[in-house]
Amino acid sequence: MKQSLGRVTIIDFWASWCGPCREENPNVVKIYNELHSKGLNIIGVSLDDNVAKWKQAIAKDKITWNQVSNLKGWQDPIANLYHVDQIPTTFVLDASGKIVAKDLRGDALKLKVLELLK
Numbered sequence: 001m002k003q004s005l006g007r008v009t010i011i012d013f014w015a016s017w018c019g020p021c022r023e024e025n026p027n028v029v030k031i032y033n034e035l036h037s038k039g040l041n042i043i044g045v046s047l048d049d050n051v052a053k054w055k056q057a058i059a060k061d062k063i064t065w066n067q068v069s070n071l072k073g074w075q076d077p078i079a080n081l082y083h084v085d086q087i088p089t090t091f092v093l094d095a096s097g098k099i100v101a102k103d104l105r106g107d108a109l110k111l112k113v114l115e116l117l118k
Contacts, residue, residue: 005097007039008116010109013079013089015047016057021088024105025061031110032065038117041065047087049073092116 012028014021032042046069048054054069070076076084082091092101092112101112 005093005095006036006041007095008035008041008113009093009097010040010042010113011045011082011091011093012042013045013047013082013084013087015073015087016050016053017048018087022057022061024088025063027106027109029062029064031113035110035113035117036065040113040117043068045069045076045078047073047076047079047084 010028014025016022028042032040042065044058044063044065044067046054046067048057048069049071051069051071054067054071057063058067068078070078082089088103088105090103090105090109091099092104092109094100094116100116104112
């Protein structure tokens with residue numbers, strides 16, 4: 001995943017069937033659109049098991065950053081690597097790949113990203 005890192009990278013674990021994930025997506029889209037050119041990158045990791053529903057959610061929520069899914073639901077190896085046991089779960093990484101925050105939402109997520117981009 002190193003090649004996908006920005007100055008700040010958010011790893012966003014979500015799924016098309018997750019109501020709270022879908023509610024947060026417009027906020028994350030707004031942050032990405034505003035700060036991507038300044039060094040923010042996002043990697044979406046979906047816990048979906050239905051490719052059509054996953055792709056529909058990406059299109060409907062206007063998600064433009066890189067998305068990955070093994071289509072294995074809760075058995076996703078990336079989610080297991082990060083010990084994800086609920087979604088949405090987000091990790092904020094600095095430029096070196098170190099996790100500096102977890103599970104921030106809304107304004108708290110944007111403020112952390114802005115702090116790290118300074």
